Amino acid sequence: MPELPEVEVTRQSFADRIAGARVQALHMGKPLRWPLGVDPKDVVGRQVIAVRRRGKYLLMDLNDGLLLLHLGMSGSLNFAQVQGPRGPHDHMDLETTQGVLRLHDPRRFGAVVWAPSEQSPQAQKLLGHLGVEPLGDAFDLRAFNVQLKRKQAPIKQVLLSGQVVVGVGNIYASEALFLSGIRPTVKAAKLSAPRVAKLHAAIREVLARAVAKGGSSLRDFVSAEGKNGYFQLEAAVYGRTGQPCRICATPIKHIMQGQRSTFFCPVCQKY
DNA sequence: CCATATACCTGGCAGC
């Protein structure tokens, strides 16, 4: 579920409601991705100041230290006044004076890590190497060009790595490359300046659009069984192997790159 | 430093 748009929509769904709350208790379930996580004494009694996002991480500022949350591949957060009994995949309950924040994460690739500050070694170990935010002013076209020129890996994998720009996951990488007419296998350094400009615009467009309609699609996702309502419905190429390209009707191709699926139109994406 | 592979974990689904 979580690429940047889903994480951002999740953030927006509870940030205002939890701000100002005081943490009363913390219950952790099975171990998450990293053994170093959070101890109740790090957070109990602290006040929640704000919830920010950096890439696919959520940063919950406390009046002392902060909590870093990551949803991994299968995580979701729910903030409610009252929560039912914890199920086998509920691995965090953060009880506050304004509600309980629950992390549901069947695969447990998510993370909950406490750090004394954003600049601390614990936090920087996770955040320090991240690329720029795609929806902010820091995502500068010239800088993007320069960064890509130094990468010999296929553009799809460069986007996924998060080292140049954060938040572009496996779905949006394929979608952004389709929108900009770029073959996912092309070395990043070989892209022409005009192509990079198209890609730059496509990344912003696909992510911003998903955030804008993320609210409804995420609600659908929660209320529905299965995966209906998620971005897949509007996907141009992701998950559409063999189906006709929406532009030229050529069958969409599926390949593996770095053990991840990539989808593209062999006719519309030639550069 | 760079590019690529591996590991982590569970559930759903296609194929037999």
Place this chain on the structure above:
DNA sequence: TGCTGCCAGGTATATG
């Protein structure tokens, strides 16, 4: 029906 193998929205870590 039940089993097996494969696939899934991420990323730290290991390896060449």
